[in-house]
Amino acid sequence: MNDNLEKDLAEIFEKIKEVAIYIQGVIGESEGEYFETQNSTGDMQLKADVKADLIIEKELSKIATIKSLCSEEKDECVICNLDGRYHVGYDPLDGSSIVEANLSVGTIFGIYDGEFTGENLVASAYVVYGPGIELVLAHKSVDLYTFQYGVFEYKKSLILKERGNINSPGGTQQHWEKHHKEVIESFFNEGYRLRYSGGMVPDLHQILIKGGGIFSYPGTADRPKGKLRMIFEVLPFAHIYELAGGGAIDAKSTRALELKPEHYHDTTPCFLGSKYEIEKIKEAYAKS
Numbered sequence: 204m205n206d207n208l209e210k211d212l213a214e215i216f217e218k219i220k221e222v223a224i225y226i227q228g229v230i231g232e233s234e235g236e237y238f239e240t241q242n243s244t245g246d247m248q249l250k251a252d253v254k255a256d257l258i259i260e261k262e263l264s265k266i267a268t269i270k271s272l273c274s275e276e277k278d279e280c281v282i283c284n285l286d287g288r289y290h291v292g293y294d295p296l297d298g299s300s301i302v303e304a305n306l307s308v309g310t311i312f313g314i315y316d317g318e319f320t321g322e323n324l325v326a327s328a329y330v331v332y333g334p335g336i337e338l339v340l341a342h343k344s345v346d347l348y349t350f351q352y353g354v355f356e357y358k359k360s361l362i363l364k365e366r367g368n369i370n371s372p373g374g375t376q377q378h379w380e381k382h383h384k385e386v387i388e389s390f391f392n393e394g395y396r397l398r399y400s401g402g403m404v405p406d407l408h409q410i411l412i413k414g415g416g417i418f419s420y421p422g423t424a425d426r427p428k429g430k431l432r433m434i435f436e437v438l439p440f441a442h443i444y445e446l447a448g449g450g451a452i453d454a455k456s457t458r459a460l461e462l463k464p465e466h467y468h469d470t471t472p473c474f475l476g477s478k479y480e481i482e483k484i485k486e487a488y489a490k491s
């Protein structure tokens with residue numbers, strides 16, 4: 204039992220609001236320039252990636268209840284407070300490769316009370332840096348805040364209906380397996396609209412804001428384990444989608460929140476969406 208959870212999360216959420224504003228500034232200055240370095244997943248590192256990561260590490264390590272910070276941009280976790288309790292997995296700037304195209308990008312946080320598994324996720328959050336800054340905080344509900352006149356103002360809770368009409372299909376299409384191609388096509392044949400920017404945060408945010416749909420990043424011939432990282436990306440969004448009334452599974456139809464990463468940077472095929480769409484994915488993959 205954790206009697207301090209609400210108070211602890213309130214402090215962490217306030218800090219996330221603060222770093223969101225700093226990171227927006229970093230993006231604003233960015234001209235898409237890269238370092239010569241790569242991160243643990245082999246992605247080239249934008250200076251904005253590294254700057255955003257340093258901001259988060261500097262600010263969140265000030266919170267005494269946070270024991271460790273595990274970043275997509277670093278090989279290992281950083282222990283910040285030995286007497287702390289929570290382990291925060293985060294992607295400081297997801298989709299940074301599209302910053303140079305001035306498309307929306309985001310930051311993702313998973314707050315784990317114990318080791319990095321879905322069952323230990325006590326809260327998740329993400330920030331969308333777009334025409335405005337939007338923040339979603341998820342603990343007992345999925346709550347949307349918009350940055351207006353210098354503060355984050357609560358707008359509403361986000362809920363996923365039984366089904367939607369957005370289809371957001373990731374992965375290299377020439378490497379999709381036959382059954383995956385067929386189920387993606389089946390949504391389009393039902394009138395779904397293609398909405399895919401290459402930024403996981405705005406793509407998943409759009410489905411939540413519109414109330415339903417399906418996002419997929421499958422295992423493909425070139426990436427059998429998919430591309431999206433469990434700890435920093437898939438588990439936090441799986442937590443958010445389930446809390447909003449939808450679902451999140453892997454290619455074996457296992458609940459994403461039941462997956463147990465073996466390594467910090469493990470990836471998984473993932474499907475996140477409304478209940479109807481998740482069931483269609485399960486049926487299609489069961490036949491394969």
Ligand code: P6P
Pocket residue numbers: 297298299300373374375401402403404420430431
């Ligand atoms: P692709 C961005 O690099 C990212 O990690 C996610 O934000 C996004 O969903 C995915 O990769 C896009 O990958 O292969 O479609 O470019």
